[in-house]
Amino acid sequence: MWEELLCRIRKMDPRKLFMAAAIFAMIVVCGFMVQRRAATSDVQEAEAKGEGAEKGKETEKGAEEKDGEDKAAEAVEASIVPGQYPIMGASSIQVEEMVDFFEENCGSYPQEILGNGGAPDIETFCEIYYEEASAEGVRPEVAFAQTMKETGWLQYGGDAQITQYNFAGLGTTGGGVPGNSYPDVRTGVRAQIQHLKAYATSDALDGECVDDRYEYVTKGSAPYVEWLGQKENPEGYGWATGENYGYDIVEMIHDMRNQKVDQDKEEKAE
Numbered sequence: 001m002w003e004e005l006l007c008r009i010r011k012m013d014p015r016k017l018f019m020a021a022a023i024f025a026m027i028v029v030c031g032f033m034v035q036r037r038a039a040t041s042d043v044q045e046a047e048a049k050g051e052g053a054e055k056g057k058e059t060e061k062g063a064e065e066k067d068g069e070d071k072a073a074e075a076v077e078a079s080i081v082p083g084q085y086p087i088m089g090a091s092s093i094q095v096e097e098m099v100d101f102f103e104e105n106c107g108s109y110p111q112e113i114l115g116n117g118g119a120p121d122i123e124t125f126c127e128i129y130y131e132e133a134s135a136e137g138v139r140p141e142v143a144f145a146q147t148m149k150e151t152g153w154l155q156y157g158g159d160a161q162i163t164q165y166n167f168a169g170l171g172t173t174g175g176g177v178p179g180n181s182y183p184d185v186r187t188g189v190r191a192q193i194q195h196l197k198a199y200a201t202s203d204a205l206d207g208e209c210v211d212d213r214y215e216y217v218t219k220g221s222a223p224y225v226e227w228l229g230q231k232e233n234p235e236g237y238g239w240a241t242g243e244n245y246g247y248d249i250v251e252m253i254h255d256m257r258n259q260k261v262d263q264d265k266e267e268k269a270e
Contacts, residue, residue, distance in 0.1 A: 077257075085225040085250045086139065087200035093141040093256060098126040100263065101144075101256040106153035110162060114154070117165050117185035125185065132189045136197050136206055142225055143168075143193050145252040168192040169240070170213055180212065199228060199239060225250050 074092045099122050102109070109122045119125040126144065133140040147167040148154075156162045159172045164181040165188035166172075171179035182188035191211040197203070198217035205214075221237035222228050229245030230238035239245065 083224070083226050085142075085253065087142050087196055087223060087225055087228075088137050089139055091139045091141055093139075093253075093260070095123070095126045095130050097256060097260045098129065098141065098144050099123055101259055102126070102148070102153065104259060105148075106155070108153075108155070110154055113162050114165075114185055117183075117188075119185040128186050128189050129193075132186065132193050136193050137203075138193050138196050138200070141253050141256055142249065143189070143196055145249045145256065146196070146228075147192070148252060149249055164188075166191075168195070170195060170211070182210070195239075199223075199237075222246075225253075 076089065077092060080086065102122050109125070111120060114120070114125060119128060129144045129147075130140045133143050150168045151162075152158075154162070158169070159174070159176055160166045160169060160179045164178065165185050166180050166182060167188050169179060170191060171177070173179075180191070182191060187210050190207065194205055194207075194209060194211040194214055195217065197205065198211070198214050198219055199222040200220065201223065202219040218235075218237050221235060222233055222239070224246070226246040227233040227237075228239040228249070229243065229247065230236055230241050231243050232238070232246060
């Protein structure tokens with residue numbers, strides 16, 4: 001059989017024989033390439049699945065860590081003694097809760113003026129509060145609620161003007177005294193938070209001091225929000241002379257937190 005096949009091959013036209021050999025070689029090469037691509041595709045698919053799984057694990061881990069932090073903060077908040085809401089500490093309140101709280105109670109954000117100071121929308125404004133408060137260990141909701149009380153939900157109307165970027169009446173002693181002015185929103189927020197920290201603790205500031213009234217505060221004289229009111233402070237120190245000043249701020253904080261709880265319940269119900 002093999003002798004007969006070899007005999008036929010010898011009798012074939014050399015050009016036809018060459019073409020047949022070339023076609024055969026191409027078929028072999030193409031088959032090899034197809035197999036190689038299939039193998040590569042399988043490897044890439046496996047790698048992609050592996051990367052996806054790793055990313056999924058990282059996302060899940062991040063979510064678990066955040067959830068753990070929130071639960072730890074909520075546990076601390078649950079243990080707060082009535083009348084002693086700490087100014088310092090971690091909080092379960094996030095930027096979105098502050099935004100929702102503002103929009104629920106006001107919704108009219110002074111975009112043009114505060115935008116010139118670096119906060120074109122309420123989301124950016126709240127992010128600045130969250131970042132600056134976290135940097136000094138102050139609870140973000142404390143500074144934010146104080147601002148809403150002091151400025152009438154950013155509508156102002158008192159001695160200070162909105163263009164001063166003074167969000168908590170720093171230096172406004174009454175009788176038309178406008179108080180301090182700051183170059184932008186972030187600096188004004190930072191000064192307020194540094195002033196709060198001065199009342200709350202004797203610990204040094206973590207950032208460079210921009211509060212030019214920082215030195216006048218008796219450090220650690222009001223560790224609780226309620227004590228920011230001079231009338232309620234055991235030693236008569238405090239941020240403001242108005243009756244129940246600190247208690248009003250705490251009530252706003254509770255409203256903010258209750259709104260968050262209600263929203264969480266609605267989301268779970270859906």
